[in-house]
Amino acid sequence: MKRKDFLKSLGMGVIAGGLVSLKGGEALMAATANSPAVSPGSFDLVAVKGGEPGIMFDKGIAAMGGMKRFVSKGQKVVVKPNIGWDVGPERAANTNPDLVARIVKHCLEAGAKEVVVFDNTCDNWIKAYANSGIEKAVKDAGGKMAPGNTESYYKPVTVPGRVLKSTTVHELILNADVFINVPVLKHHSSADMSIAMKNLMGIVWDRRWWHRNNLQQCIADFAAFRKPDLNVIDAYRVMMKNGPRGVSEADVNIMKSLIISTDIVAADTAACKLFGNEPDDIAHIRIADEMKIGTKDLSKINIHRITV
Amino acid sequence: MPNHLLRRLRFWFSLLIVVLLTLPFIDFTGIIPPEYIRAINWTQFIPSILKFFEIPNLLGTGFLLVIILSLLFGRVYCSWLCPFGWLQDLFSGIGRLTSKKRRFYKYLPPLNYLRYGLLILVGALAFFRINTGLIFTDPFSIYGRIANHLLMPLVLGINNLVSNLLGNSGFYGLKPYPYQGFDIFAVAIGVFYLIIIAYISFTKGRLYCTAWCPVGTLLGLFSRFSLFKIYLDESRCNQCGLCATSCKAGCIDSKNTNVEFDRCVGCFNCLTVCRDNGVKYGIPPKKTKSNPSSIPDTRRREILLSILAIGIVQKVFGKDPIKVQKAFIEAVSESAVSPPGAINNERFTSVCTACHACLSACPTRVLQPAFLQHGIKGMLQPFMDYHNNFCNYECTKCMEVCPTGALIFLTPENKKRTQLGKAKFIEKNCVVYTDETACGACSEHCPSKAVDMVFYKPGLTIPEVTEDICVGCGACEYACPTLPYKAIYVEANAIHQVAKEPKGSDKSKEEVPEEFPF
Numbered sequence: 001m002k003r004k005d006f007l008k009s010l011g012m013g014v015i016a017g018g019l020v021s022l023k024g025g026e027a028l029m030a031a032t033a034n035s036p037a038v039s040p041g042s043f044d045l046v047a048v049k050g051g052e053p054g055i056m057f058d059k060g061i062a063a064m065g066g067m068k069r070f071v072s073k074g075q076k077v078v079v080k081p082n083i084g085w086d087v088g089p090e091r092a093a094n095t096n097p098d099l100v101a102r103i104v105k106h107c108l109e110a111g112a113k114e115v116v117v118f119d120n121t122c123d124n125w126i127k128a129y130a131n132s133g134i135e136k137a138v139k140d141a142g143g144k145m146a147p148g149n150t151e152s153y154y155k156p157v158t159v160p161g162r163v164l165k166s167t168t169v170h171e172l173i174l175n176a177d178v179f180i181n182v183p184v185l186k187h188h189s190s191a192d193m194s195i196a197m198k199n200l201m202g203i204v205w206d207r208r209w210w211h212r213n214n215l216q217q218c219i220a221d222f223a224a225f226r227k228p229d230l231n232v233i234d235a236y237r238v239m240m241k242n243g244p245r246g247v248s249e250a251d252v253n254i255m256k257s258l259i260i261s262t263d264i265v266a267a268d269t270a271a272c273k274l275f276g277n278e279p280d281d282i283a284h285i286r287i288a289d290e291m292k293i294g295t296k297d298l299s300k301i302n303i304h305r306i307t308v
Numbered sequence: 309m310p311n312h313l314l315r316r317l318r319f320w321f322s323l324l325i326v327v328l329l330t331l332p333f334i335d336f337t338g339i340i341p342p343e344y345i346r347a348i349n350w351t352q353f354i355p356s357i358l359k360f361f362e363i364p365n366l367l368g369t370g371f372l373l374v375i376i377l378s379l380l381f382g383r384v385y386c387s388w389l390c391p392f393g394w395l396q397d398l399f400s401g402i403g404r405l406t407s408k409k410r411r412f413y414k415y416l417p418p419l420n421y422l423r424y425g426l427l428i429l430v431g432a433l434a435f436f437r438i439n440t441g442l443i444f445t446d447p448f449s450i451y452g453r454i455a456n457h458l459l460m461p462l463v464l465g466i467n468n469l470v471s472n473l474l475g476n477s478g479f480y481g482l483k484p485y486p487y488q489g490f491d492i493f494a495v496a497i498g499v500f501y502l503i504i505i506a507y508i509s510f511t512k513g514r515l516y517c518t519a520w521c522p523v524g525t526l527l528g529l530f531s532r533f534s535l536f537k538i539y540l541d542e543s544r545c546n547q548c549g550l551c552a553t554s555c556k557a558g559c560i561d562s563k564n565t566n567v568e569f570d571r572c573v574g575c576f577n578c579l580t581v582c583r584d585n586g587v588k589y590g591i592p593p594k595k596t597k598s599n600p601s602s603i604p605d606t607r608r609r610e611i612l613l614s615i616l617a618i619g620i621v622q623k624v625f626g627k628d629p630i631k632v633q634k635a636f637i638e639a640v641s642e643s644a645v646s647p648p649g650a651i652n653n654e655r656f657t658s659v660c661t662a663c664h665a666c667l668s669a670c671p672t673r674v675l676q677p678a679f680l681q682h683g684i685k686g687m688l689q690p691f692m693d694y695h696n697n698f699c700n701y702e703c704t705k706c707m708e709v710c711p712t713g714a715l716i717f718l719t720p721e722n723k724k725r726t727q728l729g730k731a732k733f734i735e736k737n738c739v740v741y742t743d744e745t746a747c748g749a750c751s752e753h754c755p756s757k758a759v760d761m762v763f764y765k766p767g768l769t770i771p772e773v774t775e776d777i778c779v780g781c782g783a784c785e786y787a788c789p790t791l792p793y794k795a796i797y798v799e800a801n802a803i804h805q806v807a808k809e810p811k812g813s814d815k816s817k818e819e820v821p822e823e824f825p826f
Contacts, residue, residue, distance in 0.1 A: 086701070086702060090816070122752070122787075127671065127700060127703075149483075150485070152472060189751040190749060208789035216746050242760075245752065245755060249813065255820055273825045
C-alpha cells in the first residue's frame with residue numbers, strides 16, 4: 001500500500017511541481033519538533049497510556065511520524081471504528097467517540113479531501129450511530145458519517161485466505177486512498193478477543209458465513225485482504241467480560257491506553273497482552289501470524305512506549 | 309358559513325388530515341415522534357374506542373368527539389377524518405373526471421340487511437373479544453395497512469434510488485434504508501382492498517361506507533338524531549334530481565324529496581349544485597309529509613342471524629392458535645411471540661385491529677403481520693418475527709404509538725425486564741457441535757448475557773442459556789448462522805413474564821497499567 005501511495009504522491013508531485021514532497025518534508029519536521037527525544041516514523045508500534053483519548057492520540061501519532069505520513073493532500077480517508085451497539089460510551093462496546101473525532105481532525109489537518117466514518121452495525125444502525133456518541137463527534141470534527149446498513153453498498157472481492165476466498169466489502173473501503181482501522185479492545189464471546197482484525201468484520205456484509213465456516217480462520221484470512229494503513233486500538237475503557245455487547249459498566253476497566261501500529265497482527269498481540277490474555281490462546285492472532293499477515297513476535301519490532 | 313366554503317373546507321381539511329395520518333405509516337426513518345403519532349391517531353374512532361375500554365385515559369376519548377360531532381353535524385367523520393374515506397374520494401374523483409356521464413351518481417336504496425347485519429356481527433365479535441371483524445372492516449386499520457405495505461415501499465424505493473445515485477458519486481447525505489418488512493400476505497391483503505375499493509368508489513362513490521363499513525353504519529345511527537341535517541326544501545325542490553347526481557353516498561331520494569341522512573357521509577357536495585337553492589344544511593323544519601321509513605323492520609331477524617353467526621365463528625375461530633412449527637422436529641413454540649406491552653397473547657389479540665401503526669414505527673421491523681401465527685382470529689396482527697430482525701433492547705416505540713391499547717406502555721426499565729419468551733438452545737444444530745469451530749453469534753448479540761459461552765472443549769466454547777434473565781428479544785435467534793435451521797430460538801411466553809435483572813452495576817474500575825506488558 002505504501003508503494004501505491006508513494007507512486008500516487010510521485011505522480012501528483014510531477015504535476016504539482018514537487019508540492020507534495022515539500023509538504024511531506026514539512027510533516028516530518030513538524031513531527032520531529034513534537035517529540036524531539038525519539039526519531040518519529042521509525043516505530044512499528046507506539047503504545048500510550050495515562051491520558052485522555054485525544055491527547056494520547058496526539059502523542060502517539062506524532063511518534064508514528066505524524067498523520068501526514070499516512071494521509072496526503074486531497075486523499076479520501078475512511079475511518080472504521082467499532083459502532084456495533086446501541087449503548088453509550090461508558091459501556092465501552094463501541095470505540096471512544098473522542099478518539100474517533102481526534103483521528104478525523106488529524107486526517108483533515110493533514111489535507112484529506114474527505115474523512116468518512118461508517119460501520120456495519122449489529123444493533124439498529126441509526127440508534128448505534130447516535131447513542132455511541134460517534135455520529136455527533138465525527139460531524140463536529142468535520143467528518144462524514146456514511147451508512148453501512150444496505151447490501152447494495154457491498155461489492156464482491158476475492159480474499160487470499162485459506163477458508164475465506166471471496167466476500168463482499170463496502171465500496172467506501174474499496175474506493176478509499178487511506179484506511180484507518182479504529183477498534184475498541186474488548187472481550188468477545190465468539191472470537192475470544194475483539195481487536196483490530198475482528199473489527200474488520202464491520203466492513204463486510206455477510207458475517208454469518210464466517211460464523212458458519214470457522215470463524216477464527218475467516219478473521220485471520222480477511223486480514224490479508226486489505227491491511228489497514230493504520231490501526232489505532234482504543235483501550236481507554238476496556239470491556240473485560242460479557243463482550244462484545246456487555247451488560248453493564250461493571251464489565252469495564254478504565255485502562256487509559258492506546259496502541260497504534262501499521263502491523264495489524266502486532267497491534268492485536270500488544271492489545272491482547274494489555275488485556276491480560278496470552279496471544280497464543282487467541283486463535284485468529286496465532287493463525288494470522290502463521291500466515292505471515294503480520295507478526296506476533298513483539299521482540300522483532302520497534303516499539304515506542306509513552307506515558308502521558 | 310356559505311355552502312361552497314363548507315365544501316372547500318372539507319376538501320382541504322380531509323387532505324390535511326390524511327397527510328398527517330399517513331406520515332407515520334410511511335416514515336421508514338423513525339424520525340416522527342411517538343407523541344405526534346398518538347395525537348393524530350386520537351381522531352380515529354375504532355382505535356380510540358378500544359383504547360378507552362382497555363386503558364381508560366384521555367388518549368381514548370377521541371371516539372367521544374366523533375360521536376358528539378355525529379350528533380351535531382351528521383357522519384362528518386366519514387368525509388373529514390376517515391383516511392379510507394378520503395382514499396375512496398380520490399378514486400371516485402378520478403372516476404367522475406374521466407367519465408362521460410353528466411349524471412354520475414344516482415340514488416341507491418339502502419342495503420340495510422347487509423349493513424346492520426355486519427354492524428351487529430362485528431360489534432358482537434368485538435364484544436366477545438374477537439377482533440377478526442374489526443381487523444378486516446375498521447377503515448383506519450385498512451388504510452394503515454395499505455399505507456404501510458404499499459405506499460411506504462414506494463416512498464422507500466424512491467429514496468433508495470435517489471440515494472444510491474447520489475451515494476455512488478460519494479455523497480451520503482440521503483441514506484438508503486433496506487426494505488426489511490416485506491410480507492407477501494400483508495401486501496396481498498393491501499392490494500386486495502385497494503382493488504376492491506378502487507372499483508367500488510370508481511363507479512359507485514361511497515357505497516362501501518354506506519353498505520359495508522360498520523363504523524359508518526354506527527355513526528349513521530347517531531346522525532339520524534343529529535341537530536344539523538341536510539334536507540331538501542320542499543317549497544323550492546322540483547325533484548329534478550340534480551343533487552342526487554352529486555351524492556357519493558347515493559342517499560338523496562329526490563323523487564320523495566328526502567335525504568336519508570343516516571347514510572350521508574358529510575361531504576357537502578350537494579349543497580352547491582341545486583339551481584333553486586333547495587338543498588339546505590341546518591336544523592330541518594318539521595316534516596309536513598309523512599316520511600316513508602327507509603329502514604325496514606328486519607332487526608329481529610338480523611339479531612338472531614348474527615347470534616347464530618357469532619356462535620359459528622366462535623366455534624371455528626375461538627380455538628387455540630395454530631402451533632408454529634419452529635423448524636425443528638423437537639422445537640415447537642406453543643404460540644407466537646407477541647410484542648412487548650401485549651401482556652398476554654389472549655388480551656393482545658382481542659384488542660389489536662392490525663392497523664400496523666406499530667409495524668410502521670418499529671425501527672428494526674422485527675414486528676411482522678401474522679398469517680396464522682396468532683391463529684385465524686389474529687390474522688394480520690403483529691408478532692415478533694425473529695427471522696426478520698430482533699427487538700432493540702432499549703426501544704419502546706411500538707407501545708408508544710399503539711392507538712388501540714393492545715400494547716400497553718411499559719417504561720424502558722420495565723420493558724427491559726419483560727420476558728416475551730425464553731431462548732432455547734438446540735445443541736445438535738450448533739456450529740460448535742457440528743463443525744467444532746468457534747461461533748457464539750447468539751451470545752454476542754444477547755443484551756443480558758442470558759446466552760453465554762461456556763467451556764466445551766479446549767479452545768472451544770458453546771452457548772448456554774440462563775432462562776430467568778432472558779427477555780426473549782430474539783437477538784440470538786436472528787444472529788444464529790446455522791442453516792437451514794437455527795440452533796437457538798425463542799419459545800414464546802403466551803403470558804409475558806418478568807425476567808430477573810442481569811448481574812451488573814454502573815461502576816467501572818480504574819486500572820491504568822503501571823508498565824506495558826510488552
